[in-house]
Amino acid sequence: MSEKRLKAELHCHIEGAAPPQLAARLAIKYGVDLSDYLRDGQYVWNDFSSFIACYAAIANVFRAEEDFADLAEAYLTELAGYGTIYSELFVSPEQGLLAGLSRDGYMRAITAGIEAAKANTGIECRMVMIGERHMGPEQVEGAAAYAAACDFPLLTGFNIAGEERHGRVADFARGFDIARDAGLKLTIHAGEVCGAFSVRDALDIVRPDRIGHGVRAVEDRELVNRIADVGTVLEVCPGSNIALSVYPDFSAHPLRRLYDAGVKVTLNSDDPPFFHTTLQREYDLAEGVLGFSGSEIDEMTRTAINAAFVDEATRAQLLARLENGNG
Ligand SMILES: Nc1ncnc2[nH]cnc12
Numbered sequence: 001m002s003e004k005r006l007k008a009e010l011h012c013h014i015e016g017a018a019p020p021q022l023a024a025r026l027a028i029k030y031g032v033d034l035s036d037y038l039r040d041g042q043y044v045w046n047d048f049s050s051f052i053a054c055y056a057a058i059a060n061v062f063r064a065e066e067d068f069a070d071l072a073e074a075y076l077t078e079l080a081g082y083g084t085i086y087s088e089l090f091v092s093p094e095q096g097l098l099a100g101l102s103r104d105g106y107m108r109a110i111t112a113g114i115e116a117a118k119a120n121t122g123i124e125c126r127m128v129m130i131g132e133r134h135m136g137p138e139q140v141e142g143a144a145a146y147a148a149a150c151d152f153p154l155l156t157g158f159n160i161a162g163e164e165r166h167g168r169v170a171d172f173a174r175g176f177d178i179a180r181d182a183g184l185k186l187t188i189h190a191g192e193v194c195g196a197f198s199v200r201d202a203l204d205i206v207r208p209d210r211i212g213h214g215v216r217a218v219e220d221r222e223l224v225n226r227i228a229d230v231g232t233v234l235e236v237c238p239g240s241n242i243a244l245s246v247y248p249d250f251s252a253h254p255l256r257r258l259y260d261a262g263v264k265v266t267l268n269s270d271d272p273p274f275f276h277t278t279l280q281r282e283y284d285l286a287e288g289v290l291g292f293s294g295s296e297i298d299e300m301t302r303t304a305i306n307a308a309f310v311d312e313a314t315r316a317q318l319l320a321r322l323e324n325g326n327g
């Protein structure tokens with residue numbers, strides 16, 4: 001797959017994009033012992049729960065505004081280097097608080113990183129606020145209330161992530177109501193660790209524009225038809241799903257079945273270095289391993305831009321870039 005094929009990504013957690021070498025450097029700078037989570041230049045975890053713990057430990061070595069700004073700029077610059085024209089970053093200002101910053105300081109830093117990357121490469125980026133499910137409904141509602149009140153124009157969406165086995169979607173409905181009432185677009189992690197019921201809950205209760213992962217909807221044919229009919233877009237992260245053992249291998253991955261059933265799907269990296277992946281690798285896997293043609297892959301990129309949480313003028317510009325660039 002050419003590095004020149006234009007790409008777009010809707011699902012990447014900013015702290016999950018931290019290269020191990022950078023995390024190691026910051027751990028030394030701040031005197032943090034990461035030996036349980038980072039060894040021989042690799043993140044250490046062995047199941048979903050230990051992944052979440054490792055993610056939190058790594059996120060916690062980002063302490064200063066410049067740490068977050070540099071991370072966002074470096075990640076987006078890397079994406080642009082292999083033809084990515086749009087990225088949505090999942091941000092968690094709670095992380096800023098844990099690091100001793102204010103929520104505004106955290107958001108200001110990531111905004112600065114996004115603006116620097118755009119100035120240097122032209123990549124367009126928006127932020128989606130994350131509430132962490134395992135921190136409970138109050139944390140999620142707090143994140144939504146902050147998202148509704150803060151003034152960062154690049155923040156355009158709201159999402160919940162974290163431990164999907166913690167509670168049911170209904171417990172987090174109020175957080176989504178706050179975000180929806182504030183005009184934010186909605187996406188939700190569902191159907192990754194939990195099965196089809198979790199995706200059905202998300203559709204019934206949140207009525208999201210998109211679903212993060214959603215792949216386990218494939219376990220219920222009626223649900224797959226419903227997702228195709230409603231047009232809800234799935235942010236699929238194949239490399240993440242294999243790394244986290246949602247599926248044993250790529251031959252078992254349902255991306256092709258979902259696509260063939262008419263579901264709108266997109267390609268994403270989730271937490272790239274944690275899963276030994278990149279967005280480039282996800283595109284390569286789609287073509288080389290999952291059996292998609294170049295034009296089917298371009299269609300997924302178009303789907304991503306059509307589902308991006310951007311204003312219509314930006315969407316039109318991105319679509320024009322895609323048509324001209326890949327033409
Ligand atoms: N794949 C994932 N699922 C749920 N929460 C996450 N947070 C970071 N990556 C995640």
Ligand SMILES: [Zn+2]
Nearest residue numbers: 013161212270
């Ligand atoms: Zn995710």
